[in-house]
Amino acid sequence: MAGRKRSKIWLRLAAFGLPALMGFAAIALLAFNVSRDITRLNSASSDNIQWTLSQTEVEFLQFDLALSQAQLEEAPDFRSLRRRFDVFFSRIRTLRQASIYSDLREVPEFAANLATVGAYLEAVVPDIDSETSALQEALPALKAQSEAIRPDVRRLSVSGLNYFAVESDFRREAFSGTLLHLAIAIAALVAALAVLACYLAVLNAQNVRRRTQVIEASERMNIVTSTSLDAVVVADTLGRITDFNAAAEQIFGYSAKDAVGCDLGELIVPEHHRAAHQAGMARLRETGEKRVVGSGRFKLEAKRANGEVFPVELAIQSADTKEGEIFIAFLRDISSQVQAEAELVLARDRAMAGEKAKTDFLATMSHEIRTPLNGLLGNLTLLEETRLSAKQSRYIRNMQTSGKLLMSHISDVLDITKFDAGKLRLQMVDMNISTLLKDIVDSLSGAAAGNGSTLEWGWAGAPLNWVHADRDRIQHILMNIVGNAVKFTKDGRISITAQSSAADEGKTILQISVRDTGTGIDPGLLPHIFDDFATGDSSYDREVGGTGLGLGIAQRFVKALGGRITVVSTPGEGSVFNVSLPVQAIAAPEPTREARFAAPARKRANVLLVEDNEINRQVAREMLTAQGHFVTEAHNGREAVEIAEETGFDLILMDISMPVMDGRSAARAIRTGGGASARTPIIAVTANAMAEEQEAFLKDGMNDVLTKPLTREGLLQLIADHPSPAPSAPAGAALRSLQLIELEETVGAEALQPLLSRFEAEMEAFLKGLENGQDLAANETAVEAHRIAGSAATFGLPELRSALIRLEKAALSQERQAAEDALSPLRNAWTSTKPVLNLF
């Protein structure tokens, strides 16, 4: 940039300088011309020539005079006469031959006169050169001739003079012209120099201005550095401090006077960083490699004068100066910032710990409340099935209603806690909106009828049945809103209208309006309708009950689903709640699922019940056995693992919170143990309904989650959902066990057990005998096999029976090979049958 600018200036100077140089050259040339002209003017050449011309006439006249004298004298001096002639002759010859007269000879008049005079000379030469006597006689003639030629000689010299006069004028003019040119050239040169001077003056002014600007900028820079809140420390490549601003003085506790000249490392780098600092400086000096210079801001530690080490944020830049490379470090004392950050982190950690404690507390409380409540409700269910008086039945129903209400309140509080803690997880499933609405209407139409109201639902526009959404949450929302509408409407009408409309990104907006002709909401309350614990009437004699959490939860769920809930209400006329939710429309699934729900398997299952709470264990067992299922109990996870190792179950119900070993560990142990029940469906039974925990249960290898309290319906549905026993369990064990169960019911457990034990012992002994070398083809073998096959038929063990019969036939026909072939299926059948017998 600067270089280009400089070359531009040089270009301009050259543009002015070159003409100036040319001007000088022109002046020099003109001066030379002037000098030459002056020399010419000074020279005697023209004067000499003029003298020569006049001398021509003089010499002619001297010859003419000599002629006249010779005529008068008796004895004339012919030598003198001849010499006069010769001199004149020589003069004319010079005029005719000399190179300096060549220009003159070009003048026609002069040339003509010269020729005339030359001709005369040639004519008289013979007479002059003749004998003295002859010359004497020729004198008159010569005189006459000379008289005749005299005007020509005169004209000759005059014409030459004229020429030289003109020539002289010409030279003077040329000289004055040269002088004029010189004057013009000088004027031009002076002008060029003047322009150049002006340009230089402008350049100078520019330079002065720039210099002022640079000085001002430098001063400003100084002010900036000195008033900077950050310490600015400048050092050279040796690490010597060359500048130390006011902030640096304040931060480090050294005065600039003391700091300048000191080694940067010794002054402000703490001992434990000094080696690295010196290594870096050495590397910089040797290789020029810069690691921290120009690499932005970074954090480090620095040392104050009092030895205190404190955190700094710094940036280093380098600059090239005349004195060599310098390094400018900008340092900021961030001790307070670091401290504040630490405090903030601490505060955040505390807050998070507090939040976790709260969540944990709520989860624990939820569990602790639900567990006894579960026991209460379960026992009520069992009590309901005993012989009761009408009064007792009513009391039980009341207790059940109260218990369920209490349970729903606990669930509400837990839901709010989960949402506010950001732990509400959506469980998206394929669901049918129409079915959901129909179920809701069905479940609430009784209550509506109780208030003398009608409850109806329908689609506005095309129905949208199948969607992918969180069924439970939507149901909760609608139950709340519709439930409220039913509660607050007496002798009126409640209508639910669903409508779907397309939205962005393939989403569909599902809009559900719940319109009632109830009491409506007071305008003053309307803005707070979705607040927690908002009830229409805070006085306790209100007609309808409620915690006031329902709409708060509904709104939270709507928000969690990404939708919106609004309300319009007129007191005395009714209210309209509008819920709009984004959903994913899907195609109707295959109807198999529906069918499975519709017809749960009626078979009896072999269930392992793992539960530490005795009451709950008892309730669950009663519910299961009442349905004809067979229940094995375990009091903790350890017991469960041990039992499951030995026995193959159709289903394991696993409580989560248990002493000795919790349900999650037990589930993992069963899954990885490779025992008889390694692939049996395991259902987590918990009062802790946190979604992320449920996910964790599934990760542990559990197949489903059942939330307490246990209900008969829930349990039955679960068994229907997980009908297939694990493959490692005995094939068809459930069916065969059915026959045993019937047998047990017929003869009683006390009687059955010894029979089974005897059967087992006989079977073991028979197999042992065969393995120990008893003749397979022997008759005894056939008899024994036949006898045991009869027992197997009695106990309903067809697989074992058919294996025994196969062996019996082989033994009877003495076919040793066939008998040996039948041994392996028999052993397998016994291995799979034995665990079934152990169940009794």
Place this chain on the structure above:
Amino acid sequence: MLHIALKTIAICLLAAQPLAAENLGQPSGEVVLTVSGAPQTGNAGGAAQFDLAMLEGLGAVEFETSTIWTQGVQHFEGVPLDQLVDRLDITGTTLRATAINDYAVDIPLSDAVEGGPIIAYKLNGEEMSVRDKGPLWIVYPYDSKTEYQSEVVYSRSIWQLDRIEVIE
């Protein structure tokens, strides 16, 4: 060695003096040049008179040069002026040369150097008549030195010379 050299020079100088006076001789032909003002070596009572043969005997130099009064290069032969000055032992500073027509010009003695002007008596191998600027003409070798191409030198190039006077 130096002693011998000095002695030799001294002998030569002593021998030259009487020889010059004796060998000038008397003109036998027509006197073409009279040198006056140099009494030591005169042969005519304070003056020295030369005929053409005597001048030729003083030693001859030839050179070719162009002149402003002629066309083309001319061949001149004559007595070098410095040899004449030496021969006549002229000690002054200025010579006044005068022509037949009484044209006169002053020639400083400093012009009389080796390679300098000659008193020419032959032009292109022939003696010069009065009609052809003869019989004597002081000619400088104009072409050999630019300083001889000056008006002053031209004015000193006197032709039809017949007298030289040592005036100072």
